[in-house]
Amino acid sequence: MSVLLLLSRAGPAALLLVLYLQMGASNTTEGSGWNVITLDLQVQQTAEPNEEVPVTLKLTSEVKECLVVKTYLKSSGQLEGASHDYKFTACLCEDYPRTFFWDIQSNYTVEITAVVDVIRQLNICPEDRAVIPIKANRFYTFRTLQII
Numbered sequence: 001m002s003v004l005l006l007l008s009r010a011g012p013a014a015l016l017l018v019l020y021l022q023m024g025a026s027n028t029t030e031g032s033g034w035n036v037i038t039l040d041l042q043v044q045q046t047a048e049p050n051e052e053v054p055v056t057l058k059l060t061s062e063v064k065e066c067l068v069v070k071t072y073l074k075s076s077g078q079l080e081g082a083s084h085d086y087k088f089t090a091c092l093c094e095d096y097p098r099t100f101f102w103d104i105q106s107n108y109t110v111e112i113t114a115v116v117d118v119i120r121q122l123n124i125c126p127e128d129r130a131v132i133p134i135k136a137n138r139f140y141t142f143r144t145l146q147i148i
Helices: 002-009 012-022
Strands: 037-043 053-061 067-075 088-092 098-104 110-118 138-147
Touching: 037 110, 037 138, 053 067, 053 088, 053 110, 067 098, 088 098
Parallel strands: none
Antiparallel strands: 037 053, 053 098, 067 088, 067 110, 110 138
């Protein structure tokens, strides 16, 4: 109750600021037309049990500087196949998009999540001119692979 009393005494600018922060508008780029990293995850929708399924992740960046990214897959269940464990570390630049490939197998329907972490690591990008975003350093997208 004391919080409401304090807010009622605050000026209009303070109330507007509280509303703005509560809505989360200060920590999202949604609707601004600018994304640090764009992920395009390609996985077929259905497969037979134990069928090898290719997974492709295309990354692009709208940041002028380069980013060091570590990319890997997570899943809602156990995946088979050697390449699902691979983690890739690479340099992602605005003028140099990257594509990563995995081959997976499963005996049951799984949700596959591609995770991209922006990390601090030397000797990956040219001349070590990579940057780290202030607000977000983990990006992900997911698809469902249905086993029929």
